[in-house]
Amino acid sequence: MTPAISVAGLTRHYRDQVALDHVSLELEAGSITGLLGRNGAGKTTLLRILAGQEFPSTGDVRVLGAPPAENDQVLRRMVFVREDQAYPDFKVGHALRAASWFYPNWDRELAGTLAEDFNLRPKKSIKKLSRGLRSALGITIGLAARAEVTLFDEPYAGLDAVARQIFYDRLLADYAEFPRTILLSTHLIDEAAALFESVVVIDQGRVVLEAAADGLRGVATTVSGPVLAVDEFTTGRAVWNRRRLGSQASVVMVGPLVEADRAEAQSLGLDLVPLTLQQLVVHAAGWPGAAGPGASAPANPEGVRA
Amino acid sequence: MRTLVKVARYHLVQPWQYLVVPWGILTFSFLVSLIVYAIVPADHHTVVTAHGSVSVLNSRYTGASSSFFIYFLVLGIQSIGRSLPFGLALGMSRRTYYTGTALLAVGLSFVNGLMLAIFQIIEQATNGWGVQMSFFRIAFVLIGPWYLTWLSTFVGLTLLFVYGMWYGIVYRRWGALGTIAFIAAQVTVALAAVVIITWAHGWTGVGHFFTGLTAVGLTGLLAVLAAALLAGGHATIRRAAI
Numbered sequence: 127m128t129p130a131i132s133v134a135g136l137t138r139h140y141r142d143q144v145a146l147d148h149v150s151l152e153l154e155a156g157s158i159t160g161l162l163g164r165n166g167a168g169k170t171t172l173l174r175i176l177a178g179q180e181f182p183s184t185g186d187v188r189v190l191g192a193p194p195a196e197n198d199q200v201l202r203r204m205v206f207v208r209e210d211q212a213y214p215d216f217k218v219g220h221a222l223r224a225a226s227w228f229y230p231n232w233d234r235e236l237a238g239t240l241a242e243d244f245n246l247r248p249k250k251s252i253k254k255l256s257r258g259l260r261s262a263l264g265i266t267i268g269l270a271a272r273a274e275v276t277l278f279d280e281p282y283a284g285l286d287a288v289a290r291q292i293f294y295d296r297l298l299a300d301y302a303e304f305p306r307t308i309l310l311s312t313h314l315i316d317e318a319a320a321l322f323e324s325v326v327v328i329d330q331g332r333v334v335l336e337a338a339a340d341g342l343r344g345v346a347t348t349v350s351g352p353v354l355a356v357d358e359f360t361t362g363r364a365v366w367n368r369r370r371l372g373s374q375a376s377v378v379m380v381g382p383l384v385e386a387d388r389a390e391a392q393s394l395g396l397d398l399v400p401l402t403l404q405q406l407v408v409h410a411a412g413w414p415g416a417a418g419p420g421a422s423a424p425a426n427p428e429g430v431r432a
Numbered sequence: 433m434r435t436l437v438k439v440a441r442y443h444l445v446q447p448w449q450y451l452v453v454p455w456g457i458l459t460f461s462f463l464v465s466l467i468v469y470a471i472v473p474a475d476h477h478t479v480v481t482a483h484g485s486v487s488v489l490n491s492r493y494t495g496a497s498s499s500f501f502i503y504f505l506v507l508g509i510q511s512i513g514r515s516l517p518f519g520l521a522l523g524m525s526r527r528t529y530y531t532g533t534a535l536l537a538v539g540l541s542f543v544n545g546l547m548l549a550i551f552q553i554i555e556q557a558t559n560g561w562g563v564q565m566s567f568f569r570i571a572f573v574l575i576g577p578w579y580l581t582w583l584s585t586f587v588g589l590t591l592l593f594v595y596g597m598w599y600g601i602v603y604r605r606w607g608a609l610g611t612i613a614f615i616a617a618q619v620t621v622a623l624a625a626v627v628i629i630t631w632a633h634g635w636t637g638v639g640h641f642f643t644g645l646t647a648v649g650l651t652g653l654l655a656v657l658a659a660a661l662l663a664g665g666h667a668t669i670r671r672a673a674i
Contacts, residue, residue: 179520179674196670198435201523212517220445221518227438228522273523 128191130155130275130307131176136185138171138331145171147331149185153307153324155274158297160322160339161311162407168331169311170208173279176309177206189275202228207268209261209280218255218263219248222270229271236300237270243292257284265293269300278310290314294321315404325403327410335410344400346409347383350376351396359394366409378409439524439532440539443511450540454503461496462567469494469563493566497548504589508537508596512604517674526669533597534662541589548574549582573647584651591658598665605672 131153138146146168153159161169174180175187178194178201187193194200213221222241226232241248244262246255255263261282268276282290298321301308312318325342327335346366349356356375364380378401391398401409444450469492476487511533519529552568560566568574574581602614629635645653 174674177520178525181671181673196525196527198525198528201525204523206521208521211521212514214446214513214515214518215449216446216518224442224445224518225522227441228524267522 128155128188129153130157130190131309132186132188133172133176134186136172136175136182136187138168138175138180138183144331146175146182146328149328149331149333151326151333151336153309155307156305157323158301158308158310158321160315160318160325160403161309161328162315162325163311163328164411167328167411169328170279172328173206173208173277173309173311176275177201177204177277179206202230203273204275204277205229205268205271205273206277207264207279207281209264209283211260211264213252213260213263216252217248218246218250218252221252221263222248222267225267225271229273231272231304233270233272236272236296237266240266240269240292240296243296244289258286258289261285262289269296272300272304272306274306276306276308278308278312280311280313282312282314290317294318297321315407316402319403322403325407327407329411334412335407339403342403342406344382346378346380346401346406348376348399348401349379349391349396350374350399351394355394355396359391359396435524435528436532436535439519439529440536442519442522443515443533443536449510450507450536454500454507454544457503458497458500461494461499465494465496465565465567466561466563469565474564491566491571492560492564493569493571495570497567497570500544500548501588501592504541504592505596507540508593508598509600509603510596511536511593512597512600516600516604516672520674526672527666530597530666530669534594537590537593537597541586541593544589545582545584545586548585549578552581553578573650576647580647580651584647584654587651587655587658591654591661594658594661594665598661598668601665601668601672604674605668 129152131151133149133151136146136149137144149168149172161172163169171180175182176189176194178196181195187195189200190203192200194204216224218241222237226234226237240246240262244259244266246259246262246266250259252260252263261284265278265281265285268278268281282293285293294317297308310318310321319339322339324338325335326333349359351374353370353373353375356377360377360379365377366380367378369376383398388398474492478485478487480486516529520526524532548568552574555561555566555568568581574584599611599614603611606613629638
């Protein structure tokens with residue numbers, strides 16, 4: 127089966143600045159992938175290139191088996207919702223109506239339901255919408271389009287917690303009924319973590335982590351307790367980050383834990399807390415203090431490459 | 433073709449800008465001209481004929497209908513502006529967007545040209561709306577039979593719209609600085625033409641060319657120019673990033 131999205135050796139530079147540096151990726155059809163990374167890491171550039179809005183400097187990009195740039199056959203099967211989307215002088219209803227003409231699988235009922243959930247009034251001018259409601263409009267279009275490839279770039283900037291929950295719930299419900307390939311970039315990693323079947327982390331234009339979400343659970347664990355006990359437990363194991371506060375220590379340990387490890391930890395009186403996806407991403411992006419403030423040991427992001 | 437019609441419809445989903453505003457502007461400038469000419473008495477000039485001299489009212493051109501034409505330039509710019517980014521977000525290619533928008537330009541010019549021609553007929557029949565006003569008739573270019581007026585306005589409106597589109601695309605691609613450079617380049621080309629003609633002592637020839645040019649010939653010239661602008665815009669939009 128051809129992957130829904132396949133990128134090989136993709137580089138994009140602007141004058142002397144490299145936005146994407148030899149990015150290679152493959153996303154299976156029918157999956158939800160989180161695209162994670164810091165501001166300026168290259169997430170938006172990657173999504174814009176996938177959507178045919180920007181052009182690669184070098185490299186090969188394929189969406190649904192063909193290069194997306196200026197390719198109507200591919201573009202009409204794809205929707206791209208971006209945070210900074212510019213809209214013409216439309217009312218909400220105009221934008222939804224126009225969108226309905228261009229997407230063969232457009233679901234009017236879903237669009238109506240979402241608009242109601244988000245309190246989006248069709249008569250309201252888009253110019254006058256708050257930031258959150260503009261995001262809600264983008265989300266409504268992105269979901270109701272039911273496009274085979276759905277790209278979301280920070281889709282919920284300014285949205286309140288309830289509206290974000292509505293987005294997650296509606297996305298999962300509709301995805302279960304109509305599977306498609308969804309690539310979603312976000313900074314609210316832990317909040318969205320439950321959605322992702324896989325994650326891609328980019329940092330300074332490079333892919334630093336590409337893994338199935340399941341494979342990341344238990345990849346690293348924070349071990350905390352008395353210094354001596356922690357040292358005993360972690361001897362001979364890969365460690366990312368070590369920190370001490372008086373007689374207590376806290377260490378981020380890499381590698382899966384077996385039952386015997388847990389029993390040992392319990393007898394030593396240690397706490398074991400698996401690293402959250404967000405903490406893993408912070409590590410992968412090269413910042414050592416993932417488990418909290420005051421880090422000391424060097425990071426090893428390569429350690430989690432799956 | 434269906435997709436192209438959809439692109440044209442996309443622009444018209446909010447019909448105000450394209451269908452209502454131009455006629456609002458035209459109506460307003462028409463009323464202003466009408467009231468002014470109703471107040472100010474018309475000039476006369478005397479024509480001597482075999483039967484003695486006759487006093488004839490001077491034609492009164494307003495030139496105010498040009499506001500309608502200028503608005504078409506503005507519409508062309510706006511048809512790119514913030515409409516292009518959302519259009520691409522809805523899965524149109526640049527080529528499709530551009531062709532569909534050009535189709536809109538042609539369609540709008542066709543219909544509006546016909547309307548202007550019809551108003552020209554009415555103007556003629558009512559002796560210039562009762563006040564000898566030439567609002568829809570413009571000396572030399574829009575003064576012939578209605579179908580020639582239709583043709584000329586159709587070509588002229590299309591030209592202006594397409595020209596505006598090119599400005600919109602240049603701005604989207606290269607920003608304000610690029611737009612200034614674009615204008616400067618056009619001025620330079622015009623200046624170069626003037627210099628060359630002067631060096632070659634060609635002004636008499638140019639004068640003969642334009643005095644010999646009929647309204648139909650001019651329309652043909654403008655049509656060629658419109659086609660060139662259309663090609664230029666197409667070449668510019670192909671690599672425009674959003």
